[in-house]
Amino acid sequence: MKTLISIVLFFSMLSPLQAAIEFHQFKDAATEAEYKQLIEELRCLVCQNQNLAGSDADLAKDLRQQTYDMLQQGKSREEIVEYMVSRYGDFVLYRPPVKSSTLLLWAGPFALLLFVLIAVMYRIKKTRKIEEPELKDMAHAHDLLSGKDSAAGDTK
């Protein structure tokens, strides 16, 4: 009995959480997939490190509704993105477009990688040069191995 009560209590505590999730009816599976992808990629401006899908902010709820409404009206993905960007700017996109102001953002990591690669290659080349024995040392070693040089080492 005690277990039953605690289980009921546990689920009754969950219900406010469930109330925060909206249920939408989509006209087809493709629209639903589009909706899910859009709310994943659009940023909530109130809690800036969350997307619309993950945010419980009031504005995120409204923008999810707006996205849903526009999809149901048959608006394309581009039109919805354009709608959001014209109001909130590129910041609303988790995947910002490539333009002069975002060039460093897009190209930066690759430039850094290239820089590090060049630096590492330069370094390897330098160390390899030191390790390579000089020609006269090679000849000396060769002599030693063939027993020509009696002066060096024990050659009994």
Next chain:
Amino acid sequence: MRFIIPLGIFGILVVLLAVGLTMDPKKVPSPLIGKVAPAFTLPVLHQQNTSFSPENFKGRVWILNVWASWCVSCRAEHKVITQLANMKLVDIVGLDYKDDPADGKRWLQQFGNPYTLSAVDIEGRAGIDWGVYGVPETFVIGKDGLIKHKHIGPVTEQALYEEILPLLKSLI
């Protein structure tokens, strides 16, 4: 000599981080600056039968101040907005954002009403069109009907005297 490269990298990092510290990520530049003020037609708070639309103020310099009774920082801003209203330079239109009109009226009664009128945006649709994401927000609209300036968050006295008033003087 061998310290030069690490020191250089450190120096660049310091500069980048210092610049980053001076920027406020909560202030997202609005794409609406220089664009036509988005249209809406909403009921006026104290006269439910009349409606307000930005069209009504065409040819005038005016301010749209987004507020709500549930918004705590709007209270902090209220005395600055009142100060601006008392100068009688321009009309200040309030946008009572996602608020119960009764609560909005009570709020104005309690703190005083600096607004020429307040439009009621219960659904928050006009708010979305204006790119509102953090109440309070303040827009300056020019005679040509274009948005000239957006202030995000409470208007401080400093923002009023250093940004908004000089702009208003150049527009009027």
